[in-house]
Each structure stands twice: as C-alpha cells, then as structure tokens.
Amino acid sequence: MKKIDIALLGFGNVGRALAQLLLAKREVLREHYQIEWSIVGIATRRHGSVLNPTGVDLEAALSFAVADKEISSLAPNNADMDGVTFVRTSGADVLFENTSVNYQTGQPAIDHIEAALEMGMHAITANKGPVVHAFGRLAELAQAKGVRFLYESTVMDGAPIFSLWQEVLPVAKLHSFRGVLNSTTNLILTLMEAGKSFDQALAHAQATGITETDPSGDIMGWDAAVKVAALVTVLMGIPLTPDNIERKGIDDITLEAVSKARDAGLRWKLICQAWRDGEGVEACVRPEQIDPNDSLYNVMGTSSAVTFVSDVLGDLTITETNPGPQTTAYGLLADFIRVVR
Amino acid sequence: MKKIDIALLGFGNVGRALAQLLLAKREVLREHYQIEWSIVGIATRRHGSVLNPTGVDLEAALSFAVADKEISSLAPNNADMDGVTFVRTSGADVLFENTSVNYQTGQPAIDHIEAALEMGMHAITANKGPVVHAFGRLAELAQAKGVRFLYESTVMDGAPIFSLWQEVLPVAKLHSFRGVLNSTTNLILTLMEAGKSFDQALAHAQATGITETDPSGDIMGWDAAVKVAALVTVLMGIPLTPDNIERKGIDDITLEAVSKARDAGLRWKLICQAWRDGEGVEACVRPEQIDPNDSLYNVMGTSSAVTFVSDVLGDLTITETNPGPQTTAYGLLADFIRVVR
Numbered sequence: 001m002k003k004i005d006i007a008l009l010g011f012g013n014v015g016r017a018l019a020q021l022l023l024a025k026r027e028v029l030r031e032h033y034q035i036e037w038s039i040v041g042i043a044t045r046r047h048g049s050v051l052n053p054t055g056v057d058l059e060a061a062l063s064f065a066v067a068d069k070e071i072s073s074l075a076p077n078n079a080d081m082d083g084v085t086f087v088r089t090s091g092a093d094v095l096f097e098n099t100s101v102n103y104q105t106g107q108p109a110i111d112h113i114e115a116a117l118e119m120g121m122h123a124i125t126a127n128k129g130p131v132v133h134a135f136g137r138l139a140e141l142a143q144a145k146g147v148r149f150l151y152e153s154t155v156m157d158g159a160p161i162f163s164l165w166q167e168v169l170p171v172a173k174l175h176s177f178r179g180v181l182n183s184t185t186n187l188i189l190t191l192m193e194a195g196k197s198f199d200q201a202l203a204h205a206q207a208t209g210i211t212e213t214d215p216s217g218d219i220m221g222w223d224a225a226v227k228v229a230a231l232v233t234v235l236m237g238i239p240l241t242p243d244n245i246e247r248k249g250i251d252d253i254t255l256e257a258v259s260k261a262r263d264a265g266l267r268w269k270l271i272c273q274a275w276r277d278g279e280g281v282e283a284c285v286r287p288e289q290i291d292p293n294d295s296l297y298n299v300m301g302t303s304s305a306v307t308f309v310s311d312v313l314g315d316l317t318i319t320e321t322n323p324g325p326q327t328t329a330y331g332l333l334a335d336f337i338r339v340v341r
Numbered sequence: 342m343k344k345i346d347i348a349l350l351g352f353g354n355v356g357r358a359l360a361q362l363l364l365a366k367r368e369v370l371r372e373h374y375q376i377e378w379s380i381v382g383i384a385t386r387r388h389g390s391v392l393n394p395t396g397v398d399l400e401a402a403l404s405f406a407v408a409d410k411e412i413s414s415l416a417p418n419n420a421d422m423d424g425v426t427f428v429r430t431s432g433a434d435v436l437f438e439n440t441s442v443n444y445q446t447g448q449p450a451i452d453h454i455e456a457a458l459e460m461g462m463h464a465i466t467a468n469k470g471p472v473v474h475a476f477g478r479l480a481e482l483a484q485a486k487g488v489r490f491l492y493e494s495t496v497m498d499g500a501p502i503f504s505l506w507q508e509v510l511p512v513a514k515l516h517s518f519r520g521v522l523n524s525t526t527n528l529i530l531t532l533m534e535a536g537k538s539f540d541q542a543l544a545h546a547q548a549t550g551i552t553e554t555d556p557s558g559d560i561m562g563w564d565a566a567v568k569v570a571a572l573v574t575v576l577m578g579i580p581l582t583p584d585n586i587e588r589k590g591i592d593d594i595t596l597e598a599v600s601k602a603r604d605a606g607l608r609w610k611l612i613c614q615a616w617r618d619g620e621g622v623e624a625c626v627r628p629e630q631i632d633p634n635d636s637l638y639n640v641m642g643t644s645s646a647v648t649f650v651s652d653v654l655g656d657l658t659i660t661e662t663n664p665g666p667q668t669t670a671y672g673l674l675a676d677f678i679r680v681v682r
Contacts, residue, residue: 021653158653159654159657160509160510163509164501164505167508168508168509168675170674170678171369171373171674293639294639295660297639300634307660312667312674313499313500313668314662315660317660317662318658318659320656330653330654333653334509334511
C-alpha cells in the first residue's frame with residue numbers, strides 16, 4: 001500500500017469536485033491501485049486554510065466550505081499564510097494547484113508549483129497559467145527533482161488530451177489542430193441560436209457556474225487562446241504565449257448575425273486553430289461560420305472538441321459532451337494515479 | 342539500445358503498411374526509444390515464407406510482394422510451413438499476427454498467438470478473431486509468460502481505443518458505447534446518399550481495397566458485431582462473442598430508403614451499441630436513421646467514431662477520419678513500442 005499525503009491549494013468548484021471524487025473512489029484506489037491517500041492541508045481563497053500532518057477530515061472541510069464557514073477551525077494553530085508558505089509547510093507528497101487562472105502571468109500558481117517541485121512533491125494542476133507561462137522551466141525542475149508536473153485538466157476538462165499524446169501515441173508528429181475549446185462562448189452561441197440575447201445567454205452561463213464572475217476572459221477569447229498556447233507548447237514542443245496568438249472574441253457577434261447564419265444553415269463557433277509553419281507555428285482564435293459537414297458543427301452548449309492532424313493517424317477528433325467540475329476533477333485524479341504509479 | 346527481432350505473419354495490405362512504417366520510423370525508434378529492430382521472418386499467404394535469424398531484407402521483401410514474386414527466394418532453405426511452425430521456428434521477440442480474420446472461430450490466428458506467447462514472445466495483432474474468441478485465455482497466458490498480448494488495431498484501425506481505457510483513463514467504469522465501426526458499410530451508405538446504387542457503391546468500396554473479396558462479413562454486420570464483442574469483452578470485462586449480439590446488416594437498405602431518409606434530413610448508419618444491464622450486457626448492430634444533431638451524423642465515408650459513456654467523464658467521443666492501412670499499421674507500431682518499453 002502506498003500512503004500518499006495530499007495538499008489541496010484552491011477549494012472552489014474544481015477543488016471541491018476533486019475532494020468528492022477522492023472520497024467516492026477511495027475504495028477503488030485502495031483495492032485496485034494500492035493507494036491510500038490522506039489530506040494534510042487545504043488552502044481556500046475565502047474560507048481560510050488548514051494544515052494537519054495527521055490528516056484533515058475532508059468530508060468536514062467540504063461541508064464547512066459549502067456552509068460558507070472558515071475551515072481553519074478544523075485544526076488548531078492555523079495562522080493565515082500565503083500559498084507558497086502553505087505548500088512548503090504542508091509536508092505533502094502531492095500538491096493539487098487549483099487556484100484561479102491568471103492569463104497574463106500565470107501567477108501566483110507558478111510560484112506554488114515551483115515551491116512544490118523544489119520540495120520534491122509531485123504537482124498537478126487544472127490551472128492553464130503555469131503551462132503557458134512556465135512550462136519549460138517547471139518540466140525541467142520536475143525532472144531534476146525526480147517528480148512529475150501534470151496538467152491534464154487544463155484543456156477540455158478531464159478528457160484525455162495531453163496523456164493521449166504523451167502516453168498512447170508514440171512517434172506521432174502533430175501537424176495541426178482545430179477545435180472548439182471554450183465552454184462559455186459555445187454555450188452563449190448555442191443559446192443565441194435558440195433566440196436568447198447575448199446578455200441573457202451570458203447570464204445563463206454565469207448562473208450555471210461555468211463562467212467566472214468576470215466573464216471577459218472567456219468572451220474575449222483569452223481562455224481559448226491560453227488553451228491553444230498550452231497545446232502548442234506541450235504537444236508541438238514550441239513555447240507559445242497567448243499574446244502571440246491572433247485572437248478575436250465573440251463580443252461583436254450579434255443576435256442578428258446568429259439568426260442570419262442559422263437561416264443559411266450555418267453556425268457561429270469560436271474556432272481555435274494552430275498549424276506548423278516551417279520550424280515555427282501559426283495559431284489563431286476567432287469566430288467563424290461553419291457548415292453542417294464541419295466536424296465541429298454538432299459541438300453544442302458546454303461541449304468541446306478538437307481535431308488533431310498528425311503524420312500517422314490522419315484526423316483524430318476527441319469530443320467531450322457536457323463536461324462539468326466533476327470531469328475536470330477526473331482529469332486531476334487520473335494525473336494523481338499517474339504520478340503515484 | 343534494445344535489439345528486437347520481429348516476425349511478420351501475414352503480409353497483405355496491413356502487413357506491408359506496417360513494414361513501410363517500420364522503415365519510415367527506423368531512425369526515430371533508434372534515437373528516441375533506443376529500439377533497433379530486425380525482421381527475422383515473414384510469412385505470406387500467397388508468396389511463400391522466409392526465415393533468417395540474421396535479418397531479412399524488408400525493402401526487398403516489400404518489392405517482391407508488390408511484384409507478385411515469391412519471397413522465399415530471399416533466404417536459403419525455406420520450406421513451406423504452417424503458421425504455428427513459422428512462429429516457433431522464427432526465434433522472434435515479437436510476433437505481428439496479421440492474417441485474415443475468421444469471425445466464427447478466430448482461427449488459425451488464435452493458434453499463432455498462443456504459440457508465440459508459449460515461446461515467450463510478445464504478440465500484437467490487428468486480427469479481431471483472437472480478441473473475441475480467446476481473449477481471457479490469451480491474456481492469462483501472456484501474463485503467465487511475462488509477455489504482452491496487444492490488439493489496438495482491431496477496432497477503429499490505429500485510433501487509440503483500448504490503450505485509451507487501459508492506460509490513460511484509470512478508475513473509470515464504462516457504462517455503454519455507441520458508434521459507427523465498419524468502414525465498408527459506412528462508405529456504401531455515403532455513396533448511396535450521393536445517388537449510387539448498392540452494387541455500384543460496393544464495387545467502389547472493393548476497388549479502394551477497404552473491403553475483402555467476399556464483402557458479406559461487412560455487409561451483414563459481422564465485422565461490426567465482432568468489434569462490439571471485442572470492446573465489450575476487453576473494456577467492460579464481460580466475454581461476449583458476435584453470435585450473441587443482435588445483428589442486422591445493411592443488405593436490405595435500398596437506394597429508395599436512402600433517398601427518402603435524405604429528403605427527410607436523415608441519414609442511415611449501421612449503428613453499433615452496447616450497454617450494461619445489471620451484471621450483464623446488451624449489445625446490437627443495426628441500421629438506423631439518425632438526425633443531424635446525432636454525434637454520428639457527420640461520420641462519413643470510411644470514417645468511424647464511438648461515443649463512450651462512463652461514470653467519470655460523461656460522453657467522450659473518438660472519431661477517426663478516412664483511415665487506411667497506414668493508420669492500422671500505426672496502431673500496431675504503437676503496440677510494438679508499448680511492449681518493448
């Protein structure tokens with residue numbers, strides 16, 4: 001039996017869904033993977049932090065968070081501390097970094113992950129920032145320390161994208177990809193096609209919890225561009241930051257434009273693309289009208305999809321239908337099993 | 342550097358495409374995977390066999406096969422021999438079993454693979470027969486001998502299906518799947534939608550080489566049923582043979598029925614399905630009319646797709662567009678790298 005101490009940094013929708021999945025799969029992990037986990041620390045944005053080397057009661061922490069109560073009361077002597085201090089003090093074997101993304105700098109998540117790797121912890125994240133702003137550095141640091149830095153859930157939630165290319169598609173060379181990678185904009189466009197105004201559609205997306213309080217990162221195409229940058233950086237081996245991607249959001253797609261497209265049998269989608277160009281790469285994110293024969297035409301609501309073109313497999317498309325925090329949590333759990341095995 | 346001796350049993354479209362891919366990726370295998378391969382035997386159906394422990398010239402064998410010449414002349418003392426004797430005499434580390442499928446019994450491929458595993462060789466196949474008719478036995482034998490039995494290319498060519506579930510989706514429980522898994526029938530239905538008669542469409546499919554000389558295995562749904570049986574057996578852990586699957590082919594789909602569906606905005610597809618039912622499983626293969634919102638609607642020509650429903654990922658769809666012998670060959674190569682690593 002492998003006894004693994006876990007620190008959870010970030011305890012929002014994704015962090016809590018991960019906690020629930022860890023609890024739900026506790027027996028399977030024990031029996032089929034010989035993994036016995038224990039939570040030694042939880043740091044939240046609004047409900048304090050808790051550290052306890054002998055184990056934090058995860059079910060209690062979940063109910064405290066849901067009830068909007070401070071989780072620090074779960075253990076004695078929990079002074080407020082910053083993320084890096086939390087990581088360094090935790091004594092964990094594995095850090096889950098699930099704080100909010102910063103598209104421009106990737107901070108403070110990069111510092112958190114760096115601190116974990118420096119301490120010889122595996123680091124797993126659903127946060128795209130560190131992948132696009134510090135991938136090379138963090139991957140090298142992980143290798144030097146003999147641990148792993150994994151990030152499956154940063155693109156298309158828990159659908160296997162990075163692990164697919166890194167583990168089951170050897171010797172393949174990725175030439176290009178094209179997809180719908182942002183849930184909020186795709187849901188808004190789907191609702192507008194059904195006659196809702198942009199504002200009504202956005203309000204609905206926010207009410208379902210898939211959109212941040214400030215939705216501009218989604219609407220303006222930043223989230224999509226960061227995902228494109230992450231895929232290019234990791235899968236094509238070409239470091240690319242979102243500001244180097246031609247980017248146009250859906251903010252000027254009107255209800256009239258959506259109706260007009262629909263009447264012509266077309267659909268607006270925020271299309272993400274990248275393709276090799278000599279030794280470099282070209283990439284863009286922009287709204288396009290696509291026809292029913294397009295493989296992305298049926299990607300509706302919060303679903304996402306990506307078609308990969310490689311030298312050995314022709315076109316391979318991965319589609320994830322109606323994901324949620326639980327699917328993101330699954331990607332984190334899959335990474336966890338990978339690092340422990 | 343790992344020096345690996347390979348025996349190729351079956352040298353038709355798939356066997357030859359594998360040979361070409363092995364040659365094309367020779368340098369990459371050497372440099373990135375420290376694998377140095379050598380072909381120690383090739384057995385063909387119509388052009389004889391060759392065995393040479395010091396290495397068979399693969400390029401020469403390919404040109405002999407293409408020129409319809411006996412490959413036995415490539416080495417001295419090559420008596421005609423049956424498949425099992427070929428395997429036992431080869432001295433290979435890895436057997437690629439790519440003989441023609443026998444839907445009803447899985448033979449003689451099962452005997453070939455069994456002989457290889459008994460000798461301590463890894464066995465890799467694109468032949469569905471052994472997977473549906475002897476999976477449990479062959480998997481156990483491989484484990485007992487400390488070698489591997491892999492079969493990625495048996496369903497959806499080289500697209501990662503088995504390896505996806507076995508390597509990158511831990512703790513997931515597959516509830517059901519639904520897909521278009523037979524290229525010949527899908528191409529025929531696509532061509533009929535464009536106005537060709539069944540016979541014209543079939544002739545075209547045969548001319549492109551994707552269909553066997555006797556196309557009845559495809560048309561009557563046997564190939565699809567065998568693929569469903571393979572997925573259920575391996576991914577759901579429930580042994581299932583094709584004769585236990587409710588099966589209806591596309592032989593009575595008329596051009597009139599196809600036109601009528603098209604005029605109604607629908608499309609005929611040969612739909613493959615399986616779902617858990619208590620401790621057991623239900624499965625069927627049958628033509629259905631599907632609408633444009635169906636995720637399988639855009640699977641045209643020789644493309645195939647499957648949607649998996651699991652406890653942790655919602656719906657995950659894998660689509661492979663326009664595969665060919667090279668993609669099947671890639672699945673075999675990916676298995677090869679897995680067994681050698």
